[in-house]
Amino acid sequence: MSFKLPRGTQDILPGEVEKWQYVESVLSDLCRRYHYKEIRTPIFEHTELFQRGVGDSTDIVQKEMYTFEDRGGRSLTLRPEGTASVVRSYVQNKLYGLPNQPTKLFYFGPMFRYERPQQGRTRQFVQFGIEALGSEDPGIDAEVIALAMNSYQELGLRSLKLVLNSLGDKESRENHRQALIEHFKPHKDELCNDCQSRLEQNPMRVLDCKKDRDHPAMKDAPSILEYLNDYSREYFEQVKAYLDQLGIPYEIDSNLVRGLDYYNHTAFEIMSEAEGFGAITTLSGGGRYNGLVEEIGGPESPGIGFALSIERLLMALEAEGVVLPIEEQLDCYIVALGDEAKKEAAGIVYQLRKAGIQVDKDYGQKKIKSQFKAADRLQSKYVLVLGEDELANKQINVKRMATGEQETIDIADVVEYMKKEFKGE
Template sequence: MNMKAPRGTQDLLPGVTEKWQYVEEKWKDLCNRYNYKEIRTPIFEHTELFQRGVGDTTDIVQKEMYTFKDRGDRNITLRPEGTASVVRAFVENKIFGLPNQPTKLFYSGPMFRYERPQQGRMRQFVQFGVEALSSKDPAIDAEVISLAMGIYQELGLRSLKLVINSLGDGESRTNHRNALIRHFEPHKQELCSDCQVRLEKNPLRVLDCKKDREHPAMETAPSILEYLNEDSRAYFEEVKQHLDQMGIAYVVDKNLVRGLDYYNHTAFEIMSEAEGFGAITTLSGGGRYNGLVEDLGGPETPGIGFALSVERLLMALEAEGVELPIEEQLDCYFVSIGDKANKEAVRLTYELRKAGVQVDKDYQGKKPKAQFKAADRLQAKYVLVLGEDELDNNKINLKDMETGEQEEIAIDQLVDHLQQLLKGGK
């Protein structure tokens, strides 16, 4: 019997989960400042959603999805990414009809892809993402990019590189598509089997192939920037102007295409340039998807978003030596001596917790000396000592573990007194 966690998954234990909680609170705070609201969607969806929303020619749909039949013989897939689910919810719940537009949403949660597990790339991973729908203003593209950069910067990362590109509108992409077919057709038999199929269905995906990236034809492939029409070129220029006005540095990469079929116009990735981060440098990526809402049954609605891997974010923090300011101290620890004192400690612990005090006590029948050691390990600010004598006198001993000072206080004044101490008042 295999009782280990499945390959490509991990247990997040105390000591690590606090880091996750810290970064989660950071991005929620930043989203609040940008006026993005949280949305929560199901972990599994009908398979057709991702086939249509993500694209049949993507590696995700072709190779990586966890798909199964439920008891109703329906094809169900564990979500491999978040955008398709958010857009499905946007359409199904008619959010496009609400008066406050654009709709600005954020989400977080586990995603599932059957990939070869490696550092920073798991089969179950946690993704944080943002979607802004119902605006075709280039300024919101810049806003989304600035939010993505802000998450990393506010957590203390500095070795960052923002790469942007334009995939153009439908006309630009069609012209570029035809140019790519003409360029790669003479080399078709030299490409991997996947790219041979992609060349017919979605030649832009050939540029994103990991197997053929060193093929000489990749270096000379026509750039989408050469085929942008006037409107697409003007849109991209305006996005760059907004980034310049915000002082956000970027690099234009004509080969950046992203891995999903629904992107058009703005595409971007944020990378780590930290020494020792690893071969896969991408931290997050996103872009505009003006046709996705219609593809999923909604009205014509523009959209843009991004997603980041929390695992890779934490890797980047470690690579740059960023220590998160996580509070690990316990407010107070109860040391009780004797049966009667232990019973009273149970009651007082409950009362303190109701009053908002973080408190713990021994539940293993340890001797007083061992209880004090436990308080030290938990970095308790104060230790409350209650024995039979103190109980008879309706007193409790309170010790400040930083200064070593001790005082006796009345049991019925304990809650108020400790609250004042923790607020900094004596």
């Protein structure tokens, strides 16, 4: 019987996984510079966390969650996004009580959503996200957006567009909600089934519908910007002023609503304008979620964050022809001839690795010619040759592959010799 991986998942193989490792290292260093600390949360949580934190009216909760019952009869769900888990941990571990606020966190991890797989969209995908909790300063909104933009720019992407909107506070959203219901009610029967149910639950989600996006009623739907109260309008103006100060260009899109119920005030998406990237241009999105901490049982703690898909980031890099500076060469390869030489080579390999040098040797009983071919395939910078004559004299031959130069040294000196060679590169 043969097995294949489940639909909507992928194997990330050697040769490709190095790109992931490089991207993750760059993003981790970026977070260090912004003074965000890493957090790691469980892959599954109690289902109610996502029902309350993400929202019952969202497609994620209604259609896409992987939910199961454990042996104790508890309903658990593989996390479909990262924010709810981070906020749950923030509340449970009382991070709001730490002296340095806001609490600034970042995470990497697999997320799970049952949706139709397509290019750049899988059922298990990896997110990088950040959350800043405990501040309602418009400046932190701008910082989060800047970090999101820098995440792509640090890796070499240039064809980016930042789209911005305000969803307003509770009062503004309620006024806008009533206006949307009145606007779409005469067209209710013309909308898809999802939008018909959303119209009463969360009419703002109608604006985000992919099926009805070309419906004439969408074009003249009431804009949230027309319903912002003075506080919400001033908050949005300050966020824009900070972005202007940072020199980060943006476009305003009053129909940008995001797909999760917990957003309010600032909402944003970053899109790729690279030719050939694909029909779905969104790379990442985020926004402010004042009220989510209280919804999950914590004290009043405003928050803002964003998340990006590593898969879609790699797609964007490919679309723009960005080549990541990944080191593919091997430091050393040891060619050994004869049983005693192979034993001695094993000890040398071990000592070189302890000294921080990347080294490998043959484990397939290959002849000398085949071992040299293996060293070439691995693009080894140095080949160390240990034959019967060298072993008898307690020496080893060192060949620099770039120049062809060779030198014979004592085996006892090989570790220090190689350390100096690489230090001088």
